[in-house]
Amino acid sequence: MMNLRSPLISKTWKTFSAVLLVGLIAVFHLFRADPASARIYIDINAPSVQRLKIAIPDFKNFSERGENPDLATRLPSVLSNDLDLSGFFAPMDKSAFLADTQGQASLEETRFRDWSVIGTDLLVKAGYTCIGQSLEVEVRLYDILSARQLLGKRFLGRVDEQRTLMHRVGNEIIYLLTGNKGMFLSKITFVGTGTGNKEIYIADYDGQNEKQLTSDKTIALLPRWSPQGDMICFNSYKDGSPMLYLKELLSGKVRRISDRQGLNAGGSWAPDGKSLALGMTHGDNLDIFNIDLTGKILKRLTNHSGINVSATYSPDGSRFAFVSNRSGTPQIYIKDMAEDREERITFQGNYNTSPSWSRLNRIAFCGSYEGNFDIFTVDPDGRNLRKLTDGQGDNEEPSWSPDGRYIVFSSNREGGYHLYIMNANGQNQRRITFMKGQQTSPSWSPF
Amino acid sequence: MDYSDYEPLNVTEEVEKSMIRKWMMVLVVCVFAASLLGFSSCAKKQVKADEAAKPAEVRQAAPAAPPSDDADRQRRLAELEKQQKLQAEIRAFESENIFFDFDKSELKPASRAVLEKKAGWLRANPQYKLRIEGHCDERGTVEYNLALGERRAKAAMKYLSAVGISADRMSTVSYGEERPADPAKNEAAWAKNRRDEFKLAR
Numbered sequence: 001m002m003n004l005r006s007p008l009i010s011k012t013w014k015t016f017s018a019v020l021l022v023g024l025i026a027v028f029h030l031f032r033a034d035p036a037s038a039r040i041y042i043d044i045n046a047p048s049v050q051r052l053k054i055a056i057p058d059f060k061n062f063s064e065r066g067e068n069p070d071l072a073t074r075l076p077s078v079l080s081n082d083l084d085l086s087g088f089f090a091p092m093d094k095s096a097f098l099a100d101t102q103g104q105a106s107l108e109e110t111r112f113r114d115w116s117v118i119g120t121d122l123l124v125k126a127g128y129t130c131i132g133q134s135l136e137v138e139v140r141l142y143d144i145l146s147a148r149q150l151l152g153k154r155f156l157g158r159v160d161e162q163r164t165l166m167h168r169v170g171n172e173i174i175y176l177l178t179g180n181k182g183m184f185l186s187k188i189t190f191v192g193t194g195t196g197n198k199e200i201y202i203a204d205y206d207g208q209n210e211k212q213l214t215s216d217k218t219i220a221l222l223p224r225w226s227p228q229g230d231m232i233c234f235n236s237y238k239d240g241s242p243m244l245y246l247k248e249l250l251s252g253k254v255r256r257i258s259d260r261q262g263l264n265a266g267g268s269w270a271p272d273g274k275s276l277a278l279g280m281t282h283g284d285n286l287d288i289f290n291i292d293l294t295g296k297i298l299k300r301l302t303n304h305s306g307i308n309v310s311a312t313y314s315p316d317g318s319r320f321a322f323v324s325n326r327s328g329t330p331q332i333y334i335k336d337m338a339e340d341r342e343e344r345i346t347f348q349g350n351y352n353t354s355p356s357w358s359r360l361n362r363i364a365f366c367g368s369y370e371g372n373f374d375i376f377t378v379d380p381d382g383r384n385l386r387k388l389t390d391g392q393g394d395n396e397e398p399s400w401s402p403d404g405r406y407i408v409f410s411s412n413r414e415g416g417y418h419l420y421i422m423n424a425n426g427q428n429q430r431r432i433t434f435m436k437g438q439q440t441s442p443s444w445s446p447f
Numbered sequence: 448m449d450y451s452d453y454e455p456l457n458v459t460e461e462v463e464k465s466m467i468r469k470w471m472m473v474l475v476v477c478v479f480a481a482s483l484l485g486f487s488s489c490a491k492k493q494v495k496a497d498e499a500a501k502p503a504e505v506r507q508a509a510p511a512a513p514p515s516d517d518a519d520r521q522r523r524l525a526e527l528e529k530q531q532k533l534q535a536e537i538r539a540f541e542s543e544n545i546f547f548d549f550d551k552s553e554l555k556p557a558s559r560a561v562l563e564k565k566a567g568w569l570r571a572n573p574q575y576k577l578r579i580e581g582h583c584d585e586r587g588t589v590e591y592n593l594a595l596g597e598r599r600a601k602a603a604m605k606y607l608s609a610v611g612i613s614a615d616r617m618s619t620v621s622y623g624e625e626r627p628a629d630p631a632k633n634e635a636a637w638a639k640n641r642r643d644e645f646k647l648a649r
Contacts, residue, residue: 198625221623221625222589242593242621261618261619262597262601262620262621263593263596263619265594279594286597307591307594307595309590310590323591330591353587373586394586
């Protein structure tokens with residue numbers, strides 16, 4: 001099992017998570033977890049996962065004057081969607097529930113037989129209390145087969161940030177059952193055409209809470225979230241030709257960092273977040289350069305005729321994958337920087353582009369073998385090629401989740417391009433954006 | 448390797464740049480206005496020279512005669528015609544694209560002929576600068592298409608440069624798959640979209 005507390009996780013994140021845990025929103029343990037619950041219910045490294053059937057009846061409203069009755073169904077639907085998208089759970093249809101959930105006075109009493117007879121593996125029972133804008137949700141998770149409570153916690157938040165609160169509940173359940181950090185609080189940046197122009201947007205990982213980040217009224221492209229989560233680099237034509245910009249999310253400031261004549265293509269963050277790999281015009285060719293965050297060139301990374309673009313760093317930063325057409329068609333290559341060696345890793349089909357290197361050392365890319373464009377994954381040595389999308393329109397521009405277990409990509413399987421997520425093995429493909437216009441070029445934030 | 452032309456920008460430089468750009472605009476407008484004035488005064492001088500060249504007795508025959516309205520109109524019409532011809536040439540120049548095969552940036556023989564013609568016009572009109580825009584069809588991924596569009600623009604620029612058009616007069620910009628000429632999703636539309644466009648500026 002992968003140890004998530006690896007040195008790869010930045011200090012910033014540690015500080016951030018510490019603040020999150022201690023500050024702002026307190027989480028109270030109601031009960032010390034049963035020692036037996038330390039057991040791993042879900043082996044997330046298994047090649048395919050048997051989905052656990054989870055029942056999430058409506059939440060009870062404990063508010064004194066019955067405020068916000070709509071939360072009784074809205075809160076569980078956020079959690080249900082999270083658990084469904086995770087690929088580990090199959091949320092059960094409420095109409096199958098036998099137990100009269102409304103009639104039960106407390107969360108503690110559970111008629112386990114009523115749940116086991118309909119095939120339930122896990123049950124979430126929860127209630128909420130609203131005082132003004134404060135929202136407290138009490139959640140209990142039961143293992144039906146062993147008739148045991150696995151989790152009992154209260155979560156504090158705000159009514160207007162109810163989705164965030166429920167994502168925390170989801171992460172808690174994932175951590176408890178898999179031993180790995182959940183990604184339900186992560187976000188996605190992408191290009192949207194809702195205004196008639198291409199602008200950069202961000203949204204929660206599930207496509208909700210979208211916010212427009214740029215209003216340049218021209219073409220903005222290729223947003224890429226920094227490894228620390230504090231910045232997004234992107235391309236824009238707002239100064240006449242494609243140049244690279246950096247947006248600081250906290251201050252909202254935008255800086256132009258590469259404005260070379262010709263093309264400044266998409267930036268790719270080095271794992272330390274201190275520099276970028278950028279494909280740009282150099283003489284007659286397009287080569288990849290390492291630039292710092294002021295745009296100064298630190299190093300030339302490729303030196304080959306033709307097109308060399310779309311770099312993506314390995315988790316340790318010692319290598320990067322990129323696209324080159326030196327063979328006559330676009331193919332994926334790996335550059336080992338210490339050994340100054342470049343190796344081609346894709347040999348099937350005549351169009352392989354958009355590589356994205358995961359934290360778990362798989363490379364996702366977009367390939368075209370039989371007309372349509374599909375998402376594939378491959379090991380950095382070119383082995384274990386796997387096709388993840390098949391027969392459903394064009395599927396492009398994959399980006400990995402911070403835990404390397406999910407891929408977000410754009411697909412035109414339902415007409416225009418929209419964003420979809422799927423498990424690393426291609427299972428559980430779900431559309432996540434339902435906004436006006438088209439959505440493309442997703443990039444997943446860190447945890 | 449020389450990266451001396453590639454300096455990072457800071458915010459103040461950005462502001463300065465945009466100020467400089469504003470003043471440049473003002474300057475360009477002034478120069479343009481001045482050139483118009485200059486042009487008309489040249490025309491007047493020409494008229495005077497013509498008069499001076501005429502035989503003395505003709506001048507004496509009509510010593511105080513103002514320049515004939517008719518001749519003036521003729522001259523204005525000729526000028527207008529010249530301008531219209533130039534505008535038509537520019538429109539023709541800008542409307543003739545060159546086209547590429549899928550995933551290719553090599554020039555086709557037909558494209559070379561088009562570029563020869565453009566080179567001829569550029570030689571005859573040295574005051575014009577050229578911006579070459581490379582485009583792709585919608586198939587494939589955004590960033591690779593940006594790169595491919597840049598290669599297509601560069602291919603035309605290299606050719607023009609080889610036949611004697613100074614590289615200082617030319618620039619390239621790639622629009623990748625962002626600005627299709629025909630939004631339809633079929634081979635006929637894609638063939639129209641894999642193109643270089645040519646934009647003139649003084």
